[in-house]
Amino acid sequence: xxxxxxxxxxxxxxxxxxxxxxxxxxxxxxxxxxxxxxxxxxxxxxxxxxxxxxxxxxxxxxxxxxxxxxxxxxxxxxxxxxxxxxxxxxxxxxxxxxxxxxxxxxxxxxxxxxxxxxxxxxxxxxxxxxxxxxxxxxxxxxxxxxxxxxxxxxxxxxxxxxxxxxxxxxxxxxxxxxxxxxxxxxxx
Amino acid sequence: xxxxxxxxxxxxxxxxxxxxxxxxxxxxxxxxxxxxxxxxxxxxxxxxxxxxxxxxxxxxxxxxxxxxxxxxxxxxxxxxxxxxxxxxxxxxxxxxxxxxxxxxxxxxxxxxxxxxxxxxxxxxxxxxxxxxxxxxxxxxxxxxxxxxxxxxxxxxxxxxxxxxxxxxxxxxxxxxxxxxxxxxxxxxxxxxxxxxxxxxxxxxxxxxxxxxxxxxxxxxxxxxxxxxxxxxxxxxxxxxxxxxxxxxxxxxxxxxxxxxxxxxxxxxxxxxxxxxxxxxxxxxxxxxxxxxxxxxxxxxxxxxxxxxxxxxxxxxxxxxxxxxxxxxxxxxxxxxxxxxxxxxxxxxxxxxxxxxxxxxxxxxxxxxxxxxxxxxxxxxxxxxxxxxxxxxxxxxxxxxxxxxxxxxxxxxxxxxxxxxxxxx
Numbered sequence: 001x002x003x004x005x006x007x008x009x010x011x012x013x014x015x016x017x018x019x020x021x022x023x024x025x026x027x028x029x030x031x032x033x034x035x036x037x038x039x040x041x042x043x044x045x046x047x048x049x050x051x052x053x054x055x056x057x058x059x060x061x062x063x064x065x066x067x068x069x070x071x072x073x074x075x076x077x078x079x080x081x082x083x084x085x086x087x088x089x090x091x092x093x094x095x096x097x098x099x100x101x102x103x104x105x106x107x108x109x110x111x112x113x114x115x116x117x118x119x120x121x122x123x124x125x126x127x128x129x130x131x132x133x134x135x136x137x138x139x140x141x142x143x144x145x146x147x148x149x150x151x152x153x154x155x156x157x158x159x160x161x162x163x164x165x166x167x168x169x170x171x172x173x174x175x176x177x178x179x180x181x182x183x184x185x186x187x188x
Numbered sequence: 189x190x191x192x193x194x195x196x197x198x199x200x201x202x203x204x205x206x207x208x209x210x211x212x213x214x215x216x217x218x219x220x221x222x223x224x225x226x227x228x229x230x231x232x233x234x235x236x237x238x239x240x241x242x243x244x245x246x247x248x249x250x251x252x253x254x255x256x257x258x259x260x261x262x263x264x265x266x267x268x269x270x271x272x273x274x275x276x277x278x279x280x281x282x283x284x285x286x287x288x289x290x291x292x293x294x295x296x297x298x299x300x301x302x303x304x305x306x307x308x309x310x311x312x313x314x315x316x317x318x319x320x321x322x323x324x325x326x327x328x329x330x331x332x333x334x335x336x337x338x339x340x341x342x343x344x345x346x347x348x349x350x351x352x353x354x355x356x357x358x359x360x361x362x363x364x365x366x367x368x369x370x371x372x373x374x375x376x377x378x379x380x381x382x383x384x385x386x387x388x389x390x391x392x393x394x395x396x397x398x399x400x401x402x403x404x405x406x407x408x409x410x411x412x413x414x415x416x417x418x419x420x421x422x423x424x425x426x427x428x429x430x431x432x433x434x435x436x437x438x439x440x441x442x443x444x445x446x447x448x449x450x451x452x453x454x455x456x457x458x459x460x461x462x463x464x465x466x467x468x469x470x471x472x473x474x475x476x477x478x479x480x481x482x483x484x485x486x487x488x489x490x491x492x493x494x495x496x497x498x499x500x501x502x503x504x505x506x507x508x509x510x511x512x513x514x515x516x517x518x519x520x521x522x523x524x525x526x527x528x529x530x531x532x533x534x535x536x537x538x539x540x541x542x543x544x545x546x547x548x549x550x551x552x553x554x555x556x557x558x559x560x561x562x563x564x565x566x567x568x569x570x571x572x573x574x575x576x577x578x579x580x581x582x583x584x585x586x587x588x589x590x591x592x593x594x595x596x597x598x599x600x601x602x603x604x605x606x607x608x609x610x611x612x
Contacts, residue, residue: 066552068392068393068394068395070288070392071392071393074392076390076391076392076393077391077392077539077543078391078392078393078394078528078546079392079543079546080394080551080552081552082543082544082547083547084474084476084544085473086473087472087473087474088473088474088476088477088547090473090474091472091473091474091477094470094473095554098420098467099420099421099465099467099470099554100420100554100557100558101418101465101558101561101562102557102561103564103565178395179395179397179523180394180395180396180397180551180552181396181397182396182397182399182551182560182561183396183551183552183557183558183560183561184551184552184557185552185557
């Protein structure tokens with residue numbers, strides 16, 4: 001853990017010190033509800049293996065990365081998965097449904113409340129920078145459920161001018177889990 | 189990981205198999221054999237990979253890693269040399285270094301503050317000469333180490349270290365042969381082809397825990413039979429398949445190997461007949477995932493996969509480069525630590541290409557993810573029927589280099605060597 005991220009690393013907390021990052025922004029209740037729905041849809045699409053629906057939650061110009069926290073913290077660029085377009089997301093879905101051999105498993109995502117770090121409008125496009133913690137449980141055939149992967153989403157959400165819905169322009173998944181339990185097949 | 193059903197499989201029984209093409213399943217599951225492997229192989233006269241020098245650019249830079257199942261610290265000394273010491277204090281055994289990497293001037297165990305230099309020499313400890321205090325007007329000295337206590341007797345365990353063009357290896361047994369002799373004249377040129385002395389750039393790590401015996405990972409990369417069958421991307425896009433010009437190289441002992449091949453156009457041919465993983469007409473929605481640009485240093489082969497016994501795999505698969513470190517975790521599991529790298533003179537475009545192609549490899553890779561999965565399934569089969577034996581007879585039962593990939597000779601070679609080392 002980098003000290004910059006954890007002001008309470010000395011065990012005494014930082015309640016009386018200056019905040020190192022401002023508190024999350026309050027949102028218009030309508031936008032808050034839209035954001036909650038976006039994350040709920042994201043979890044449900046993955047957990048129910050509705051991958052076309054998952055892709056539809058991304059903007060046309062989008063990025064998805066799944067990266068170990070150690071690389072993220074050290075500024076090392078390697079990601080476990082690094083997709084730079086909707087085409088690459090489609091290639092991954094083809095891979096997991098048609099080409100990758102693996103033991104089947106269920107995923108179950110639990111995503112914490114979205115924390116909005118910044119909002120704005122650029123080139124007429126409304127955007128939000130959002131952070132949310134997640135845990136993914138894995139359940140394999142004949143096996144008990146287990147904690148599979150935990151971490152946080154660092155996302156850029158935009159309002160799609162085509163239909164006015166919120167979508168992910170960038171989804172950066174940074175996972176704490178030091179060891180991947182064998183392999184990651186489905187998106188997180 | 190399943191507990192072994194049969195614990196009575198003894199060392200002599202399991203090592204006596206004379207035929208390296210029939211390996212008893214118990215060789216992958218028996219805890220007694222595993223303990224003997226650690227002593228004979230990982231802590232014996234074999235070089236274990238510990239780092240790339242690029243991970244430790246400055247004086248005092250360290251990383252913690254493993255030789256076999258023992259935690260070690262790899263550290264850059266003030267004079268630029270690299271030391272490897274075992275990560276436990278000489279005093280009370282504390283595994284004192286808990287950080288994965290960092291920069292230090294020396295090492296201090298937090299428990300009683302025994303202090304070591306970067307070579308692992310004990311420099312000092314509190315109250316060595318006792319504590320002086322005045323009581324009832326008299327000066328007295330309480331406690332302290334005995335008069336014959338010598339700092340030089342209580343350093344950290346120091347490992348032998350070998351470096352070659354940016355690779356760092358270590359060995360607990362200082363009687364180990366020089367690294368170049370250990371790798372041998374057949375394999376060394378292929379190591380030097382990737383690591384030719386150019387400065388490396390560290391791109392990052394991936395870590396996975398695979399519930400299978402460590403030897404299965406070596407065998408997976410000594411097995412040219414499976415890639416064109418298990419891996420759709422390899423057979424469909426012509427990255428590795430049986431109709432290619434290829435070469436299987438091994439050292440004189442059969443312990444190290446190189447699988448070498450040249451990609452072709454892929455597509456339908458005799459070798460895709462009946463291959464269920466082949467996808468005729470498959471194209472990528474975004475072909476930047478496979479934007480291969482040949483590099484001058486390849487000198488022909490587009491893929492070289494090195495297995496350096498016992499703990500290292502070096503991957504060059506088109507523009508993607510990595511070391512893969514095998515860390516055993518008991519007989520039924522190992523950690524697989526990937527370090528992706530490039531070269532300091534790479535253009536930004538080449539760096540991006542290497543990172544894109546990393547989507548094929550690692551714990552989620554379009555190709556590599558299914559290797560971990562099948563290794564776990566092999567281990568499941570071994571655990572349920574330890575009296576059975578594998579059949580690795582593609583290309584016969586002998587051991588030797590080949591100029592094709594329709595063979596399991598490299599797997600047999602490793603087991604011939606394994607039997608020799610374990611019986612010694």
